[in-house]
Amino acid sequence: MILNVSQFCYPGRENFIHLCNPHLEKMKEDILYHFALGTGTHDFPALFGDVKFVCVGGSPSRMKAFITYIAEELGLGSPGCDYPNICAGTDRYAMYKVGPVLSVSHGMGIPSISIMLHELIKLLYHAKCSNITIIRIGTSGGIGLEPGSVVITRQSVDATFKPQFEQVILGKTVIRSTNLDEQLAKELMQCSKEINQFNTVIGNTMCTLDFYEGQGRLDGAICLYNEEEKLQYLKEAYDSGVRNIEMESSVFAAMCNLSGVKAAVVCVTLLNRLEGDQISSSHDVLVEYQQRPQKLLKSWSRLLCVKRSFA
């Protein structure tokens, strides 16, 4: 396999974080409240200046497992090493680091990942990081896919299948693009083919504000539609190109876009929503499914000049 490593290493050029906020320059100190970190109390360039690859995901324990896994697989840490939580001063998010890899949890839903991304982007900016790639790994509901399939997001779409993220700023609706890096998605797809252990597709990902009614489930505390209406909605989603549903990709894509950061979303599907709503696979099966995006990222990181550029 021949990968265009320049996409990752950017030899000869430095792509710094593009901060879309002129006010920050005027602040003497910046407190990243939800990380319990601040420029007045922490030396960001010393702590984070070498970061090149950030992996984010919902669950704190999964992000700890990821840093341990990637450290071992890439030979970046000592075997058996316990990585401390950099955000130990708060229980809002958890953050782990080994070499140039940062692993950060973001909780569930657009608002939760949005707070984390505001503070992460500022952290990378204050640390003067360059040539950053951020990848979200997560779980999702699949549409028309065998459970355990991995979806690399082509476009993140909203609950009406539009590739956009709508938010209210100062009481007015603002619409932002949810494009993701095409080349990065292709590289990840190529890695999956080489691993050849699980089904992987590139498809659209629908990002919703609710897990139950917002995703057409029949098993929430509130449900005022019937099974036929649900299936019609999911089939419309499928016909528009949607292959999985989760709750963070749209704001993730929009914020990475605006900040000039390469980004991808890689989610495993825990069930096929055309066949049900409940996540009823055994604990062991679900654990194995959740390792699949991690395997894909390991393969991608390893190929992408880790030893040349990271070491």
Next chain:
Amino acid sequence: MILNVSQFCYPGRENFIHLCNPHLEKMKEDILYHFALGTGTHDFPALFGDVKFVCVGGSPSRMKAFITYIAEELGLGSPGCDYPNICAGTDRYAMYKVGPVLSVSHGMGIPSISIMLHELIKLLYHAKCSNITIIRIGTSGGIGLEPGSVVITRQSVDATFKPQFEQVILGKTVIRSTNLDEQLAKELMQCSKEINQFNTVIGNTMCTLDFYEGQGRLDGAICLYNEEEKLQYLKEAYDSGVRNIEMESSVFAAMCNLSGVKAAVVCVTLLNRLEGDQISSSHDVLVEYQQRPQKLLKSWSRLLCVKRSFA
């Protein structure tokens, strides 16, 4: 002080959870995935049937602190007792119980609390609980209030100051009421007067989908407006009756309404947003502020026939 305890104890009548979902009756088993609990594996009536009061809040450690505090203050548990996390099988939410009091974390933002509430309401329904009161305790940004003030929510309003919660179901926009229990708010206000340790007001609470741009902050990674526009927006919010801003109250009110559960929102303000955006008070001051809603709930629970009805 004379409180109408019948509002809490409902002597002589049983108000069960109103489940707005006819599909659930047909399910043999219900897996509450994000709690790692299920009706097939756990005896809900035995575990939770005596619950009368549920306290919810964003942070898992604060909800653990709350159960320890309320157990000690109400004489419900053994001194020094360590309360186990009932949701130990997952790191999505944390749940603690002592006697009739349940304490559950919900993470940050509408989607995160919405998942938790769907599963909590189903849990209480499956456990055949009756006469439930749910109170959210949290942190918020105040408008025109001295930091540390506590706001008891009269109405939860959206980012355009409307008392409603808008969500997309099967691709269509649905609007729900965000009314909260007036009598319960008054009782809580009365308790605060009796404690007489901190400023408390009843006011509207604005619920947003974002902490930075969505609340008019100038210190996020993205900010495309100026200070004047920000202050104009916050002053309009104040003039419409808003006294604090947080990220969960609208869906909380809407879902409790639909499920026939008495509900209140009690948040401390960590700063006055007319004077800044960063949360820069010392750790100790912030810790003390966050205990204020807990003190209020303790006082309310104690007064409300705890010993008569709970013991």
